[in-house]
Amino acid sequence: MKFEIAGLLTRPNRNEIALEVEDELCFHVEMLERKYLEQGMSPAEAKAAALRRFGDLEKYKRQCEQISRRNRGLRRVLKTLLILLGLGGLIIRLLSSDVHFDHLGDVLIMIAVAGRLLLYVRGLPPRNPECS
Amino acid sequence: MANQRTDLLQGTLELLILNTLARESMHGYGIVQRIHDAAEDLLKVEDGSLYPALYRMEERGWIKSEWGVSENNRRAKFYRLTRAGQKQLEAERANWKRVSKAVTKILQAT
Numbered sequence: 001m002k003f004e005i006a007g008l009l010t011r012p013n014r015n016e017i018a019l020e021v022e023d024e025l026c027f028h029v030e031m032l033e034r035k036y037l038e039q040g041m042s043p044a045e046a047k048a049a050a051l052r053r054f055g056d057l058e059k060y061k062r063q064c065e066q067i068s069r070r071n072r073g074l075r076r077v078l079k080t081l082l083i084l085l086g087l088g089g090l091i092i093r094l095l096s097s098d099v100h101f102d103h104l105g106d107v108l109i110m111i112a113v114a115g116r117l118l119l120y121v122r123g124l125p126p127r128n129p130e131c132s
Numbered sequence: 133m134a135n136q137r138t139d140l141l142q143g144t145l146e147l148l149i150l151n152t153l154a155r156e157s158m159h160g161y162g163i164v165q166r167i168h169d170a171a172e173d174l175l176k177v178e179d180g181s182l183y184p185a186l187y188r189m190e191e192r193g194w195i196k197s198e199w200g201v202s203e204n205n206r207r208a209k210f211y212r213l214t215r216a217g218q219k220q221l222e223a224e225r226a227n228w229k230r231v232s233k234a235v236t237k238i239l240q241a242t
Contacts, residue, residue: 021183024160024209027202028179031161034204055178067187074191122193122216 017072021064029054078119086112145177145185146194147228150213150221153195157212159202160186186211194220 032050033043041049051057089108092101152158152166163186164179189195194217202208213221 027208028161055180060180060183063184064187071191
């Protein structure tokens with residue numbers, strides 16, 4: 001929980017996202033270059049052919065960065081909300097002397113736990129993969 | 133052969149990616165190669181167009197990525213299907229069958 005809250009407080013680094021995207025896309029171009037070199041092209045020809053086949057590298061890089069930033073931002077907001085909800089529930093539970101408020105606290109904690117569980121389960125691999 | 137290659141229909145790339153990842157987790161380059169090989173080069177897919185699709189699919193929770201090491205010892209990002217992705221694949225397969233059946237019927241009728 002401590003690490004999670006610390007992680008939520010640090011904003012996603014723009015450069016970090018850009019570097020990750022660039023690393024991933026460059027790996028693809030490198031693999032294509034390698035394939036063309038093995039087919040007997042010169043290094044310059046292989047590079048040109050790889051870039052041609054990949055398409056507009058800058059455009060795809062920009063698109064991926066945008067989606068990645070949006071995705072991380074949304075997840076961060078969602079996780080923060082769930083943590084706040086859980087903490088709110090816990091505080092209500094600890095401080096209230098009224099049974100009705102206790103129930104409200106329980107409901108908030110349950111929503112927070114169920115939300116986190118749902119996020120976790122959605123990310124699990126499928127139960128019956130089609131092939132091994 | 134080059135002029136006989138067909139552009140992918142909107143949304144089809146996602147179905148192909150999900151289908152490819154149903155077999156095993158792969159990096160982007162592997163996914164494209166698998167699609168090209170299976171289609172015997174008949175489909176016109178710009179390799180780079182795969183990545184925004186992969187990022188969007190991860191945003192929707194259909195796939196999950198993880199950095200790993202490739203076959204040539206290079207850092208690479210591997211994608212795998214999630215349970216939500218498996219459900220999506222089943223839905224998209226069914227939808228594809230419906231659409232292709234409908235189009236075939238129309239073509240036969242005219």
